[in-house]
Amino acid sequence: LAKTTQPISMDSYEGQEVNITCSHNNIATNDYITWYQQFPSQGPRFIIQGYKTKVTNEVASLFIPADRKSSTLSLPRVSLSDTAVYYCLVSNDYKLSFGAGTTVTVRA
Amino acid sequence: EPEVTQTPSHQVTQMGQEVILRCVPISNHLYFYWYRQILGQKVEFLVSFYNNEISEKSEIFDDQFSVERPDGSNFTLKIRSTKLEDSAMYFCASSGDLSSYYGYTFGSGTRLTVV
Numbered sequence: 001l002a003k004t005t006q007p008i009s010m011d012s013y014e015g016q017e018v019n020i021t022c023s024h025n026n027i028a029t030n031d032y033i034t035w036y037q038q039f040p041s042q043g044p045r046f047i048i049q050g051y052k053t054k055v056t057n058e059v060a061s062l063f064i065p066a067d068r069k070s071s072t073l074s075l076p077r078v079s080l081s082d083t084a085v086y087y088c089l090v091s092n093d094y095k096l097s098f099g100a101g102t103t104v105t106v107r108a
Numbered sequence: 109e110p111e112v113t114q115t116p117s118h119q120v121t122q123m124g125q126e127v128i129l130r131c132v133p134i135s136n137h138l139y140f141y142w143y144r145q146i147l148g149q150k151v152e153f154l155v156s157f158y159n160n161e162i163s164e165k166s167e168i169f170d171d172q173f174s175v176e177r178p179d180g181s182n183f184t185l186k187i188r189s190t191k192l193e194d195s196a197m198y199f200c201a202s203s204g205d206l207s208s209y210y211g212y213t214f215g216s217g218t219r220l221t222v223v
């Protein structure tokens with residue numbers, strides 16, 4: 001499993017865009033990049049997944065450069081309810097390996 | 109939106125007792141998992157289950173742990189003789205196939221407290 005590095009924490013304000021960058025220098029050719037969100041005392045929730053270029057869904061966008069050695073999760077116009085831990089996972093395996101994640105705190 | 113349901117939400121048990129944590133995966137999913145998260149630590153893989161048998165387990169999943177799909181809807185995790193260090197949130201998850209493409213659906217977890 002490719003090792004990932006992401007910031008420990010980020011602060012933001014309501015209405016701002018939050019961008020979390022994850023480094024995964026040893027990503028394998030058949031690895032996908034997946035982001036999960038976790039609120040306190042809840043299970044992780046799938047946000048978005050991509051392989052290359054850009055992926056967008058109703059809650060986030062995922063930007064992946066051509067070399068795939070990093071990826072950026074973009075959360076548009078965050079609200080207080082987006083305060084959570086965000087995990088970047090890189091794998092082609094059904095067995096998920098979670099790191100420490102990035103704690104995003106959104107303030108009013 | 110389909111959900112993975114876990115019961116109970118909180119379980120307190122005495123050291124040495126057996127506990128069974130229950131999960132109802134999404135109905136058309138074929139692959140089932142248990143993960144755990146000790147307070148303040150990472151989410152850790154315990155076991156995966158497919159076609160009525162364990163497909164992979166971690167080193168955490170020792171002889172004290174077992175899983176079962178007793179009927180068409182439930183998926184259980186049993187801890188035979190609980191230890192203090194088994195205190196954690198236990199998450200059940202399910203997926204439709206082995207590809208990670210669609211992500212997995214996790215339940216809200218069971219908080220197990222061993223005293």
